[in-house]
Amino acid sequence: MKIKQISIFLENRKGRLYDVCSLLGKNDINIRALNVAETESFGILRIVVNKPDVAIKVFKDADIVAKITDVIAIEVDDRPGGLADILKVLADEDVNIEYMYGFVEKSSDRALMVFRFDDVDKAAAILKKHNIRIVTEQSVREL
Amino acid sequence: MIWNEKYECMPVNELKQVQSERLKKLAAYIYTNCSVYKDKFDKAGIKPDAIRSIDDIKKLPFTTKIDMRDNYPYGLFCKDQKEVIEIHVSSGTTGNPTLVGYTRDDIKLWSEVMARCMACAGAEPGDTIQNAYGYGLFTGGLGAHYGGLEMGLRVIPMSSGQTQRQLKIMQDFKPKIISCTPSYALYMAEEAREMGIDPKKGSWKIGVFGAEPWSEKMRNEIEATWNMLATDIYGLSEIIGPGVAQECPNKNGLHIFSDVFYPEIIDPDSGEAVAEGQDGELVITTLTKQAIPLIRYRTRDIVSINYEKCKCGRTSPRISKIKGRTDDMIVVRGINVFPSQIEHVLLGIKGTEPHYQIIVDRQQHQLDEVEVLVEVNSKMFSDEVKQLEELKRKIKKEISAVLSISAKVTLVEPKTIERSMGKAKRVIDKRQM
Numbered sequence: 001m002k003i004k005q006i007s008i009f010l011e012n013r014k015g016r017l018y019d020v021c022s023l024l025g026k027n028d029i030n031i032r033a034l035n036v037a038e039t040e041s042f043g044i045l046r047i048v049v050n051k052p053d054v055a056i057k058v059f060k061d062a063d064i065v066a067k068i069t070d071v072i073a074i075e076v077d078d079r080p081g082g083l084a085d086i087l088k089v090l091a092d093e094d095v096n097i098e099y100m101y102g103f104v105e106k107s108s109d110r111a112l113m114v115f116r117f118d119d120v121d122k123a124a125a126i127l128k129k130h131n132i133r134i135v136t137e138q139s140v141r142e143l
Numbered sequence: 144m145i146w147n148e149k150y151e152c153m154p155v156n157e158l159k160q161v162q163s164e165r166l167k168k169l170a171a172y173i174y175t176n177c178s179v180y181k182d183k184f185d186k187a188g189i190k191p192d193a194i195r196s197i198d199d200i201k202k203l204p205f206t207t208k209i210d211m212r213d214n215y216p217y218g219l220f221c222k223d224q225k226e227v228i229e230i231h232v233s234s235g236t237t238g239n240p241t242l243v244g245y246t247r248d249d250i251k252l253w254s255e256v257m258a259r260c261m262a263c264a265g266a267e268p269g270d271t272i273q274n275a276y277g278y279g280l281f282t283g284g285l286g287a288h289y290g291g292l293e294m295g296l297r298v299i300p301m302s303s304g305q306t307q308r309q310l311k312i313m314q315d316f317k318p319k320i321i322s323c324t325p326s327y328a329l330y331m332a333e334e335a336r337e338m339g340i341d342p343k344k345g346s347w348k349i350g351v352f353g354a355e356p357w358s359e360k361m362r363n364e365i366e367a368t369w370n371m372l373a374t375d376i377y378g379l380s381e382i383i384g385p386g387v388a389q390e391c392p393n394k395n396g397l398h399i400f401s402d403v404f405y406p407e408i409i410d411p412d413s414g415e416a417v418a419e420g421q422d423g424e425l426v427i428t429t430l431t432k433q434a435i436p437l438i439r440y441r442t443r444d445i446v447s448i449n450y451e452k453c454k455c456g457r458t459s460p461r462i463s464k465i466k467g468r469t470d471d472m473i474v475v476r477g478i479n480v481f482p483s484q485i486e487h488v489l490l491g492i493k494g495t496e497p498h499y500q501i502i503v504d505r506q507q508h509q510l511d512e513v514e515v516l517v518e519v520n521s522k523m524f525s526d527e528v529k530q531l532e533e534l535k536r537k538i539k540k541e542i543s544a545v546l547s548i549s550a551k552v553t554l555v556e557p558k559t560i561e562r563s564m565g566k567a568k569r570v571i572d573k574r575q576m
Contacts, residue, residue, distance in 0.1 A: 007526030
């Protein structure tokens with residue numbers, strides 16, 4: 001149910017995002033979802049890739065600070081109000097979202113969104129209870 | 144004017160006798176009243192009665208900042224705390240701060256030497272001084288205050304900061320003397336122009352500037368900008384605070400009051416005296432202080448000394464401006480900072496390993512800015528911005544608590560801090576002094 005997200009510390013310097021992405025390309029790792037959080041002096045790149053365990057090793061070897069965080073990928077109906085319906089469930093059940101972002105690909109007529117919850121297990125249980133479709137690690141790999 | 148002509152202009156041979164008498168008394172006093180010094184003397188195999196003249200000072204052991212730290216708080220005191228009427232605390236290298244204490248007679252001595260400084264700079268009784276050194280645990284503010292009172296100046300106890308108010312006070316009360324750090328004098332000029340005040344028309348005619356290193360170039364700029372005489376004052380809290388040495392209007396070295404603060408210039412490695420006029424580490428013995436007298440205190444400041452009688456009539460020798468340090472201490476906005484203090488802060492914050500760099504910079508006519516670069520490691524890193532911002536805030540707060548300076552904290556990627564010979568370069572000082 002949970003999938004692995006890799007977060008990477010980036011200084012606000014020209015070319016840093018390129019460095020990281022080209023490292024992934026060289027190692028035949030494909031990015032499925034991507035998000036950058038930026039501050040005045042640094043950024044955090046968050047990615048979901050097809051081979052997270054290989055990716056983390058590649059980063060470590062290159063002295064890039066990276067860590068794995070469990071996140072949940074949710075299928076969202078691609079229609080007006082589709083995301084709002086899911087957010088309503090989460091709000092009603094008092095689940096806190098730290099941040100979220102979209103996948104590059106779509107799964108048929110559904111959009112894929114990555115959610116980072118402070119309590120990932122509680123969130124997963126609630127999503128399941130409400131029959132909200134969660135994307136598995138396996139299907140992320142196969143996208 | 145010369146505040147204490149008897150001592151400041153004393154013929155050299157007489158001065159030597161005074162110094163010898165005082166050193167003899169000091170050796171006996173400190174040996175009897177301070178067990179730390181007694182042990183130091185015993186270890187060096189020296190008894191107080193072996194001290195017969197000032198030349199015997201070479202037989203005595205040095206005192207260092209480490210002695211002050213290791214014997215914190217009261218180990219180096221020769222007087223009961225009941226006789227101590229004021230204490231000041233300054234930063235230590237790590238861990239314990241440096242504590243200094245004054246008896247009533249020590250405060251009298253401090254007032255006396257600061258009055259000598261004010262007079263040496265050109266002040267006359269009845270003049271007004273705007274004292275913009277910080278009041279509080281820092282010795283600058285109160286030292287200048289006591290000196291002003293002693294010589295009968297009208298003292299405006301401004302303390303540091305509040306620049307617009309400083310300038311308003313200058314306009315309203317027309318003080319002739321300003322005391323502050325030299326960089327603050329230039330900063331105030333910039334602010335004055337912004338307020339529509341022409342610094343050249345300011346009331347300050349004499350500046351008593353110290354607490355940080357500064358150059359002749361900076362002096363020329365201050366003098367031209369404010370149309371004043373800019374003099375250099377030297378001191379350190381371990382010895383007494385400001386008031387150890389002061390330039391006269393000849394601006395050719397700082398008169399060190401050697402009847403009370405006996406100077407030696409040594410090779411920092413061998414501990415031996417350097418030839419007269421050569422650069423070396425300034426070592427000071429407080430000949431008459433009571434609460435914490437110090438014998439051969441290693442200041443870590445590099446100076447040269449000139450024993451020639453000055454045109455002003457003073458025979459007290461003159462030390463050069465500070466030419467450097469024998470340790471890695473830097474002075475930021477008049478505050479002494481040791482890189483090890485920042486290292487200590489980082490170590491104390493969970494998950495932080497001390498790969499860091501301190502960058503000190505000063506834009507033209509602005510105050511010093513400090514930036515601390517900290518390399519992020521996987522333990523500190525989080526996928527959440529707020530966690531990293533919190534870490535930055537915590538480091539900044541701790542640095543401010545320990546050093547009393549506000550530093551900008553920047554998180555950087557691993558291995559981005561330049562390492563030379565395997566060791567990181569801890570301080571990059573970009574300031575043009």
